[in-house]
Amino acid sequence: MADATADPGASGGLQGLGRAVILLGPPGAGKGTQAQRITQRYRVPHLSTGDMFRDNIRRGTPLGLQAKPLMERGELVPDEIVLGMVEDRIAQPDCWTGFLFDGFPRTLAQAAALDQICGRRKLGRTIVLYMAVEQASLMRRLTGRRICKAGGHIYNIYDRPPRRDGICDEDGSELIHRPDDTEAVIKERFAAYDAQTLPLVDYYRVRGVLSSVDAMADADAVTASIRKILDGAIAAQ
Numbered sequence: 001m002a003d004a005t006a007d008p009g010a011s012g013g014l015q016g017l018g019r020a021v022i023l024l025g026p027p028g029a030g031k032g033t034q035a036q037r038i039t040q041r042y043r044v045p046h047l048s049t050g051d052m053f054r055d056n057i058r059r060g061t062p063l064g065l066q067a068k069p070l071m072e073r074g075e076l077v078p079d080e081i082v083l084g085m086v087e088d089r090i091a092q093p094d095c096w097t098g099f100l101f102d103g104f105p106r107t108l109a110q111a112a113a114l115d116q117i118c119g120r121r122k123l124g125r126t127i128v129l130y131m132a133v134e135q136a137s138l139m140r141r142l143t144g145r146r147i148c149k150a151g152g153h154i155y156n157i158y159d160r161p162p163r164r165d166g167i168c169d170e171d172g173s174e175l176i177h178r179p180d181d182t183e184a185v186i187k188e189r190f191a192a193y194d195a196q197t198l199p200l201v202d203y204y205r206v207r208g209v210l211s212s213v214d215a216m217a218d219a220d221a222v223t224a225s226i227r228k229i230l231d232g233a234i235a236a237q
């Protein structure tokens with residue numbers, strides 16, 4: 001897999017982001033792929049609420065048991081549950097120099113709660129990267145998505161297939177098809193996105209913290225655009 005973060009000087013001098021960075025966009029926009037690249041370069045934790053729930057489901061925790069049926073139907077997990085989990089996570093020391101959210105916030109209530117948390121913790125101005133895509137292309141991206149069990153590396157059987165069927169190029173582990181990446185559940189996830197998450201675009205735009213990224217471009221070009229925005233913000237702080 002081509003990796004735009006692989007240049008030798010990539011991490012030189014970059015110590016965290018000092019703020020919350022949010023990847024906002026519909027399911028399949030490429031948030032997970034970009035998050036892996038950004039977190040490697042800027043040395044901040046990648047906080048994917050979807051991954052946190054899947055981890056809780058695997059471990060059979062009470063939180064996982066609550067989230068599982070909702071996720072299987074493509075519905076959102078209630079705000080109080082998500083917020084409790086996120087607050088616990090960002091209290092960890094690795095989050096002191098900032099963090100990158102992928103899949104959070106997903107409702108206006110979550111966004112308002114995050115604003116309060118960032119204010120209390122005196123973090124820098126939040127950056128929201130809005131990954132703009134044509135919805136028509138997303139079904140193919142999602143039904144074709146395969147994720148490596150060990151390292152979370154992301155493939156697509158149509159557009160970015162692994163060299164060997166069902167096996168990760170990076171670490172040789174098995175590739176899995178997420179149970180909610182089926183057509184019927186994807187339609188529900190789009191409906192939840194349109195109704196509950198899309199209003200966040202205006203919420204952040206009026207606050208002047210939204211930067212749009214053309215997420216229809218190839219993954220390396222998207223990474224380059226994001227780096228430009230983040231490097232600009234770091235230089236200005």
Ligand code: ADP
Nearest residue numbers: 027028049050071074075076077082103104106
């Ligand atoms: P994607 O962005 O590809 O749809 P995620 O892995 O981010 O998938 O999320 C999978 C599921 O986890 C969602 O459909 C939802 O049920 C649940 N979930 C994840 N993050 C949140 C959140 N911030 N609020 C509510 N539910 C969430």
